[in-house]
Amino acid sequence: MESSLQSAGLLEQMKIHLSTDAGKEITKKIGLVYQLNIAPKKIGVDEEIFVVDLKEGKVIKGPYDGKPDATFSFTDKDFLSIATGKMNPQIAFIRGAMKIKGSISAAQKFTPDIFPKPSKL
Amino acid sequence: MAMRDLVTGGAACAVPGTAASSSNPFGALSNAILGSSSKTQELKGLPGSAVNVPGPLPHFRTEAPLSTIPGLENEGQQHHPPVGQNNEFLARFRTADHGVLADAWNEIHQPPALQTQGGKIEAQFQEFEQIYNRGASSMLPPAWDGPPQGVLSRFLHSFVDSGRVGVPFRPAALPVLGLSEGDKQCIRDRSFIMAHHIFADKSEEYINAQVNALLHSLDIDGNERLRGPVRGSYPELEEYWTESQGALRSGMPYPADKWVSEFARQRENGDPEAWAHSFEQLHGANGWASEFEQEQSQLASVGQVRGANMSHIAAMEQSRMLAHTLAQNNDPKFQNSKFLQFVSKMSRGELIVDENQIKPATGSLTDNWADEYQAQYNAGSSSWADQFVRQELPQGTDKWVNEFVKENQQQGVDDQWVNEFSKLHVQDWAEEFGQQVAEGALGDSTADDWANTYENFLDEQLLASKQHSGASRGVYVFSDMNPYVGHPNPLREGQELFRKGLLSEAVLALEAEVLKNPDNAEGWRLLGITHAENDDDQQAIAAMMRAQEVDPTNLEVLLALGVSHTNELEQPEALRYLYKWLQNHPKYGVLATPELADSPYYGDVARLFNEAAQMSPEDADVHIVLGVLYNLSREYDKAIESFQTALNLKPRDYSLWNKLGATRANSIQSADAILAYQQALDLKPNYVRAWANMGISYANQGLYEESIRYYVRALAMNPKADNAWQYLRISLSCASRNDMFEACDSRNLDILQKEFPL
Numbered sequence: 001m002e003s004s005l006q007s008a009g010l011l012e013q014m015k016i017h018l019s020t021d022a023g024k025e026i027t028k029k030i031g032l033v034y035q036l037n038i039a040p041k042k043i044g045v046d047e048e049i050f051v052v053d054l055k056e057g058k059v060i061k062g063p064y065d066g067k068p069d070a071t072f073s074f075t076d077k078d079f080l081s082i083a084t085g086k087m088n089p090q091i092a093f094i095r096g097a098m099k100i101k102g103s104i105s106a107a108q109k110f111t112p113d114i115f116p117k118p119s120k121l
Numbered sequence: 122m123a124m125r126d127l128v129t130g131g132a133a134c135a136v137p138g139t140a141a142s143s144s145n146p147f148g149a150l151s152n153a154i155l156g157s158s159s160k161t162q163e164l165k166g167l168p169g170s171a172v173n174v175p176g177p178l179p180h181f182r183t184e185a186p187l188s189t190i191p192g193l194e195n196e197g198q199q200h201h202p203p204v205g206q207n208n209e210f211l212a213r214f215r216t217a218d219h220g221v222l223a224d225a226w227n228e229i230h231q232p233p234a235l236q237t238q239g240g241k242i243e244a245q246f247q248e249f250e251q252i253y254n255r256g257a258s259s260m261l262p263p264a265w266d267g268p269p270q271g272v273l274s275r276f277l278h279s280f281v282d283s284g285r286v287g288v289p290f291r292p293a294a295l296p297v298l299g300l301s302e303g304d305k306q307c308i309r310d311r312s313f314i315m316a317h318h319i320f321a322d323k324s325e326e327y328i329n330a331q332v333n334a335l336l337h338s339l340d341i342d343g344n345e346r347l348r349g350p351v352r353g354s355y356p357e358l359e360e361y362w363t364e365s366q367g368a369l370r371s372g373m374p375y376p377a378d379k380w381v382s383e384f385a386r387q388r389e390n391g392d393p394e395a396w397a398h399s400f401e402q403l404h405g406a407n408g409w410a411s412e413f414e415q416e417q418s419q420l421a422s423v424g425q426v427r428g429a430n431m432s433h434i435a436a437m438e439q440s441r442m443l444a445h446t447l448a449q450n451n452d453p454k455f456q457n458s459k460f461l462q463f464v465s466k467m468s469r470g471e472l473i474v475d476e477n478q479i480k481p482a483t484g485s486l487t488d489n490w491a492d493e494y495q496a497q498y499n500a501g502s503s504s505w506a507d508q509f510v511r512q513e514l515p516q517g518t519d520k521w522v523n524e525f526v527k528e529n530q531q532q533g534v535d536d537q538w539v540n541e542f543s544k545l546h547v548q549d550w551a552e553e554f555g556q557q558v559a560e561g562a563l564g565d566s567t568a569d570d571w572a573n574t575y576e577n578f579l580d581e582q583l584l585a586s587k588q589h590s591g592a593s594r595g596v597y598v599f600s601d602m603n604p605y606v607g608h609p610n611p612l613r614e615g616q617e618l619f620r621k622g623l624l625s626e627a628v629l630a631l632e633a634e635v636l637k638n639p640d641n642a643e644g645w646r647l648l649g650i651t652h653a654e655n656d657d658d659q660q661a662i663a664a665m666m667r668a669q670e671v672d673p674t675n676l677e678v679l680l681a682l683g684v685s686h687t688n689e690l691e692q693p694e695a696l697r698y699l700y701k702w703l704q705n706h707p708k709y710g711v712l713a714t715p716e717l718a719d720s721p722y723y724g725d726v727a728r729l730f731n732e733a734a735q736m737s738p739e740d741a742d743v744h745i746v747l748g749v750l751y752n753l754s755r756e757y758d759k760a761i762e763s764f765q766t767a768l769n770l771k772p773r774d775y776s777l778w779n780k781l782g783a784t785r786a787n788s789i790q791s792a793d794a795i796l797a798y799q800q801a802l803d804l805k806p807n808y809v810r811a812w813a814n815m816g817i818s819y820a821n822q823g824l825y826e827e828s829i830r831y832y833v834r835a836l837a838m839n840p841k842a843d844n845a846w847q848y849l850r851i852s853l854s855c856a857s858r859n860d861m862f863e864a865c866d867s868r869n870l871d872i873l874q875k876e877f878p879l
Contacts, residue, residue, distance in 0.1 A: 004693075006689075006690040006691060006692070007690075009690045009692070009755065010690065012755050013755075013787060016788070016789050017789060017821065019789070020789050020791075020821075020822070021822070021823065022821060022822050022823030025823055080690065084844070084847060084848075085847035085848060085850060085851045086843075086847055111854075112847075112851050113851045113854060113855045116821045117817045117820060117821060117848055117851075118688070118690065118787060118817075119782070119783035119784075119786035119787055119794065119814045119817050119818065120656065120658065120688040120783055120810055120813070120814060121684050121687060121688055121749060121752060121779070121780045121783045121784070
């Protein structure tokens with residue numbers, strides 16, 4: 001409960017997901033490091049930084065030590081929408097709901113299928 | 122207005138989607154009245170009635186069809202394109218509102234023998250005729266054998282009952298119910314969904330056989346053409362046009378589109394292309410075309426009457442320049458930044474691309490141009506029309522008509538205008554852009570991707586604009602068509618349907634109940650539960666919030682809200698409701714400390730519930746809440762333990778099995794999760810949430826093909842489960858089944874079920 005973000009829950013699941021066979025498959029397929037700057041309400045304000053390291057198969061809180069292949073900035077809600085397939089990442093970008101720094105080709109591999117889906121009680 | 126237009130087939134009759142109620146029994150009735158009352162009014166404007174035609178036609182200019190005259194011109198002229206590609210261009214045009222006029226034009230071009238296509242006139246026309254006759258002879262409502270709605274409802278119930286007793290459904294002969302295509306579609310779709318609920322344990326073929334038997338009795342075509350979403354409103358529009366034409370020819374005066382009828386009348390005099398000629402004369406030979414071209418070169422003079430056209434051309438010009446720049450600079454860095462500009466231009470609607478465009482083939486490009494043109498055109502057509510009218514004014518209506526008649530007698534129409542028009546730079550532009558893309562200015566896949574996305578973006582915006590009106594968070598969204606409205610006791614019906622497991626139907630009945638009695642907490646609560654089981658947490662939350670408004674201390678409601686918010690990863694809300702559960706509990710309420718109520722801390726709440734569990738370890742509910750709480754804090758092992766304790770006390774609670782399954786799945790024990798889901802489904806075969814969760818578990822294990830089957834199964838029971846659609850699409854992509862995207866995007870369950878049977 002150390003983070004107030006909804007995304008933190010999903011990233012937590014991602015963390016353990018990456019240790020499964022399916023998760024390792026994803027790591028092998030992507031092989032890139034993404035940094036996520038997630039803001040509660042407005043991009044750039046009170047951001048929490050997570051690193052989804054698909055080289056090593058890790059999710060870490062805090063900025064990446066080095067240069068990530070791509071850095072994304074979005075709000076909590078928008079990130080969830082993207083990760084659960086509600087919003088296409090490219091649409092998010094066009095709308096200005098997602099900002100990208102880094103390589104476009106790396107950014108294009110940032111798709112909903114790298115995230116595990118939360119099951120519903 | 123809509124009702125009347127449906128009868129008269131006016132230009133505005135394109136009622137979108139299946140909502141067209143023109144020929145459901147009630148609609149028909151009101152049409153009969155509306156239709157007959159409008160007859161008198163319409164008769165005044167008939168082209169056939171000798172009074173009006175030679176004299177000034179009062180509504181002549183202001184009629185809507187006039188505003189589309191220029192469109193007609195383009196369409197008509199496109200019949201002689203020097204380049205074959207323009208056919209598609211034309212086709213696009215025809216699907217627009219201008220379709221009516223386009224058809225008029227087409228017809229003119231056909232030999233007279235072909236013009237009587239009476240066979241094509243569909244049931245709706247017959248009804249039109251019926252209504253007309255009825256209206257003409259008497260205004261009495263028709264005598265049916267019992268109200269058709271009653272007949273239909275009894276019949277559908279017999280179908281449901283057949284499912285319950287397990288006897289195969291037998292088709293029966295029914296009186297003609299006068300169902301419209303829209304109604305039929307609605308019945309068909311709902312029967313398929315219902316059948317999947319009723320026969321959840323039966324095979325796909327059995328279900329299909331049952332539904333087909335039902336549909337056959339209702340004289341509904343069960344084939345695929347009719348299933349799936351109605352493709353926009355235009356086919357309907359065209360049908361109405363056919364009807365009206367039929368009416369015209371069979372001597373029945375058709376008054377709505379005065380201009381068109383006028384036109385149709387004139388066409389008998391000779392070559393209708395003379396119209397174009399006439400127009401040409403009015404504006405000087407090739408006037409319009411050259412003017413158009415002029416404008417294209419003089420981009421600066423925006424703000425004229427044809428502003429809409431202008432901005433469109435400007436957009437083309439801009440994107441052309443952009444493409445040009447892109448190609449010229451080979452520095453990758455520069456390209457990157459330009460690329461972004463390119464995308465942002467797309468976002469402003471200044472550039473339209475679609476997936477075909479990376480191909481150098483210009484046909485599809487022309488197409489897009491057409492689209493854009495059309496869009497602009499619709500916007501600008503009224504000003505165009507205004508201008509047209511203004512230019513006409515000094516000459517007077519008669520003159521126009523006379524001239525028109527005169528021109529009709531002339532032969533050998535000059536096609537210059539056509540040539541001129543087709544010589545416009547449409548193709549240059551298209552080719553150039555195609556070239557740029559082909560040269561790799563953007564990189565194939567990139568352009569493809571982003572272009573597709575832009576289309577989606579547009580779609581989504583449309584959708585969003587629709588949904589944002591009502592579907593903002595916490596607002597319950599009612600279904601459009603609800604047959605249970607007016608039911609004497611929808612709550613009991615809803616409870617019964619819920620008990621039978623017909624979740625989607627139960628939703629409708631319960632919606633009818635809460636519409637009738639907005640203060641019925643039980644109605645809202647059960648509606649919320651039903652939505653949750655149907656895998657729609659947003660609606661579940663909205664319904665539960667209404668229930669809580671009415672009955673703030675209902676424990677079931679509070680727990681359900683806690684669970685749904687947990688599912689939506691909304692921790693603070695979930696925590697608040699779970700704490701309220703404790704506060705309002707007759708036994709554990711004493712544990713609650715009031716100062717916690719506003720913003721309860723997770724640790725405190727968990728501690729209190731643990732105390733409660735110690736107070737009465739035999740109370741399954743406390744363990745359930747504890748399980749949910751541990752899900753919130755992602756202490757999955759403890760959560761699993763709590764749910765298992767609860768299950769020992771309540772082994773036949775299917776939702777509890779699902780909770781156990783979901784918790785296991787979230788703690789990456791997907792294989793064990795599936796076992797729990799199976800238990801849930803054994804107890805409740807049409808528990809949509811469990812089916813969808815099965816899909817999630819398979820997907821998270823990387824078994825995408827498997828997951829697709831379960832998603833599709835869940836969706837067959839509740840096509841409104843948006844989450845499942847999104848997950849299905851992801852799984853399709855992971856399983857490299859991009860060929861099924863279209864079926865998924867158009868939500869075509871027929872195709873998906875055939876492709877991925879369970």
